[in-house]
Amino acid sequence: MISIISLLFWLLIIPFCIGLIPANFILPYKRNPGVVILAGYFCMWALFEVITIPAVLWVQYHNFSVASNCFTVLSIAGAIGGLLVWQRNTKKGKPGLLFGSNKKKNDTCVTRKEPMHRFAEIKATEIKNDDYVIKKKRMKHLIDMTWAECVEWLLFLALVGFQLYKALAYSSFDGDDAYYVVESLLAQQADVMYRILPYTGGSTGLDVRHVLAVFPMWVAFVAVKSGIHATIVSHVVMPIVLIPLTYLVYYEIGKMLFAGKPSREAGQAKENEKKETGKGRDKNSSLPGQQENLPVFMIVMAMFQIFGNVSIYTNETFFLTRTWQGKAVAGSLVIPAFLWLFLWIYDGVKKEKRADAGLWILFVCVNMTAGICSSIAVFIVSILIVVTAFCLMLAERDIKVLFKIGAACIPNVIYMGIYVVMAYSYLLS
């Protein structure tokens, strides 16, 4: 029982409370509990990386305890900070940190600086017609959901439930577990990170390929805090957490692609706005009535995961057969998270909205999360970011896009610098 409470604390409450901090910097009408928990996880993993990598590199004995204790203190402090921000907002009559708000003019958060207040005020008048109507329509849509949509959502939930059942009731053999799971177990049982050979138990030096990817250490942290064997945490607890979390990212992407589409009224508002300002969203960027397509999109995504095992290499195969490994998290959670953020920052919105600091904080944290998943993930997500930023720059005809996105990739540069120095340090000696 204590184990379950502890799991809930470290896997739900702490990330959620930490997520309140970046959510504070995300414009109110974009927030929802899903965004808060995703933001919390990415921030928590980024924090874990910042604490654990130095401990791995520079602390020789009991380095897991050192990292674990520091992370415990800082993550609890972060969670308390999140709660304080929430409480302050609530006290000042500015709710919406969790569920978002449409009252653009008055609900800017307490920690935003004056320019952001002013910015929000300007924006409120700009998008009131459009976004408010969308939200209203969305709520109405929720109530008016047709039986077909209900069935589709149930079908989607059944598919996710099926995947969770398979993850719990079936075991999936993967040779890499002899490395990653044992690394987690070594941290739990021997209090050592990356100083013992997982395959045999002999002592070893730092292996650059793995030591920077500290995801197994986070698994070990959860194991230690909950008092559950690290192998059980890897094979049973992680899928329960990571599969829904991944679908949450897909859901947010789907919402960007479909549910955020303007309804007829919003379309009308948009037309009015266009007439007034002489500019608006791109033509054909949306079609009315596509909100109903969100459950269809989610079902198709779930089907792709279940039938995406066309080879042992696909990210879909990794997602369902080695969910608990960092590289699977990189392929199925982190890379889509970048697409989500790209869509969020750039998709069909006006340039001013991109000043949303919270999204850039998240972008940095997702970059850092790639680092805890796998060293190679940092390199490949950097390629993705460079290529997408280049395409967006051409689409926007604005070179600043490259600089902004480039600045958000500074953690990757530091990470790759450490990797290269470690990998090629023998050339210096």
Added chain:
Amino acid sequence: MWGIFLESVVIFKNYMGFHEGSYLAGIYLFILLYLWLTEKDKHRRAIFVYAPTLLLLMFFCPLFRKLFVRVLDDSETYYRLLWLLQMSLVSAYGMVKLCGRHRRIGLIIICVAVIACGNYVYDSEHITKAENIYHLPQEAIDIVDMIEPEEGRITVLVPADLIYYVRQYSTNIELPYGREMLIARWDYYHAMYEAMEKAEVIETESFVELTRDAEVNGGHPCTYVVLKEDREIEEPLTDYGFEIYGQVGEFVVYKDMTLTNS
């Protein structure tokens, strides 16, 4: 350069599972083409059309592959670049867009297409009913429970079938060699592995000598030796100071009594 390009083609084909009759890649490429023709939103076009196309071109570019392999010192993970295409996301978006208002019939067609072109992940031979909450073979757990010391660590020689699992259950069990010996392309050598797995029939005398050689076994002699009951061996280990300590399924656990006595 042509050779490097062809290598990338082979990696692509293996990734997409063409050799196994899976054609999800066909759906993806069709949808990519469809989005090229129909996606009007410039940002979505950049994210879902231009970027994946550029990434595909980069994947096949020999110079890029050379650079990737040189920097990471690893050619085995080149396929992960294809993860950036996010086939399922792009395909799902394009397919739903393609179906437009014909949602229900569209969903049925999409599902049929995905099932027909894909491969059911749970059909994998590597996925089996879990025997316990650890998701490890019960035999591995029973053996470790039988021999694990209350304090300290011991070295145990186990057959290849158990190598992956023993240390996932307890890190108090050390092994003379591990998973690295089972992957042929890594091409490692270990005298104990040669004697245990490579020999058709175990030569008992030299085998026992090796199990007691601390240097060969990573610092400690093997306190226990686990053999499959049908493993061929010249003379029984019991003639050389071992005792049968127990049996779990098809695995017989021998204890080296000379170590206990000394």
